[in-house]
Amino acid sequence: MSRPLRVALVAGEASGDILGAGLMQALRRQCPEVEFIGVGGRRMEAEGLRSSFPLERLAVMGLVEVLGRLPELLARRRRLTAELIAARPDVFIGIDAPDFNLGLELRLRRAGIRTVHYVSPSVWAWRQKRVLKIREACDLMLTLFPFEARFYQEQGVPVRFVGHPLADTIPLEADRALARQALQLPAQGAVVALLPGSRGGEVARLGELFLEAAGRILAVRPDVRFVLPCASAERRQQLEQMLAGRNLPLTLIDGRSHEALAACDAVLIASGTATLEALLFKRPMVVAYRVAPMTYRILSRLVKSPYVALPNLLAQRLLVPELLQDAATPEALVAALLPLLDDGQAQVEGFDAIHRALRQDASVQAAEAVLALARGH
Missing domain, CATH: 3.40.50.2000 (Glycogen Phosphorylase B;)
Incomplete structure (x- = not known):
């Protein structure tokens, strides 16, 4: 045999x-x-x-x-x-x-x-x-x-x-109401998910930036609530220190990033694989990223692609705003995100087409x- x-x-x-x-x-x-x-x-x-x-x-x-x-x-x-x-x-x-x-x-x-x-x-x-x-x-x-x-x-x-296996496992239409209930978030009103990354260095560079942007969003839209999934106990401790002294209606959760994405109306997110998950959940997003200045100068010379954010690479066009390095300011993030709370349909339609192609x-x-x-x- x-x-x-x-x-x-x-x-x-x-x-x-x-x-x-x-x-x-x-x-x-x-x-x-x-x-x-x-x-x-x-x-x-x-x-x-x-x-x-x-x-x-x-x-x-x-x-x-x-x-x-x-x-x-x-x-x-x-x-x-x-x-x-x-x-x-x-x-x-x-x-x-x-x-x-x-x-x-x-x-x-x-x-x-x-x-x-x-x-x-x-x-x-x-x-x-x-x-x-x-x-x-x-x-x-x-x-x-x-x-x-x-x-x-x-x-x-x-x-x-x-x-992509995630495109097979994430449903074409996620249940927002069920996810909010699971995370004990308000059934009504806008929810913005903040995903500043899973590694310590990412959170160090983007955490304060995202929280500052959240404060400015709240000043314009007092009804908005925020949810932030923590990738680990270390990231939670890091973010809790950043939140000290801030008065934000923000829910920190351990893991459960998929539920956070399902529950929200829009996402402020670090460039990386999490942007694919946000795309598959059809949540309008603004992508930001910062690296060490020397690293950015080197990568700027090496990278041949016109886009950094995965949704844009998949769409082969500027489907989502990507704010990198010095362009990633609280003001710029807020200006890009606020319109998506009222109308992110153009992104959603693009995401749906990509999801079906990856499924x-x-x-x-x-x-x-x-x-x-x-x-x-």
Whole structure:
């Protein structure tokens, strides 16, 4: 008897663990006799992955932190490469974490193992020469967004747009009244969600700015209430210190960002993946971002894209206001947000079209592409 299909996967952080678990479920539905090896978190392990080491050992953010852990990361990649070459999986799937996975994929492909990269790095925006390494390392790129697939097609990289799993799970129309009830927010009146980011540095740069803007909005619209989801206990403590001395009708909540987005009428939000969630909940938004001045000067030279905010990249036009660096002032945020409380329909219609385009049953699409590659089709 031939052995079961053997699939290797490596996820480098919690978001990759979610994607990996969904893909594993879809693979098992299409191929019940499948064996999973590699590295993943608790969700992937619950789907049957035998993880070579804890996913948390790969989840490193920030240049200094990466440099401090570099010897360990390189040693783990060497050992994992040897393990996977010895195991001879039918296909390897690197889920995001491009700095770790692309090098791994290159070694495995040279050893004759078919390789897939799931979730494109931002090569279309900056460091475009990385596409040369991707072309050499990957038999197939799976993208979450259609504009990414177009970029890879132009670069001669085999690619398949599979859609975004969040677009499959978030309903086309969220129940605002139910979300407000769950968060004990007033049933009537406008609610603005403030999402200044999930990391300490983001909140340090945007938290005071968003709270100042909230105070100015309140001065013009005394009926407005605010909700702010905290990504962690540390972020809650950080924001509570910023709120000291302010008299804002603001509800701090732990996590539950999806409920906050469902409950609100408009969003003031940091640029990042949360903007996709706000888009999928069809909530008009103003996007802001600040980084260290030197970082901004460097990125301004490197970034090739005309837009920063994900909704604008997906729409391929300026669908939502994006206020970056010095342009992100309380006055500018208020001027951009207030009109959306009265009429954000143009944004909502654009969001709905994007949601439907991304709603492709992503895990099933990804599984079909992986199985076709593994079987040599």
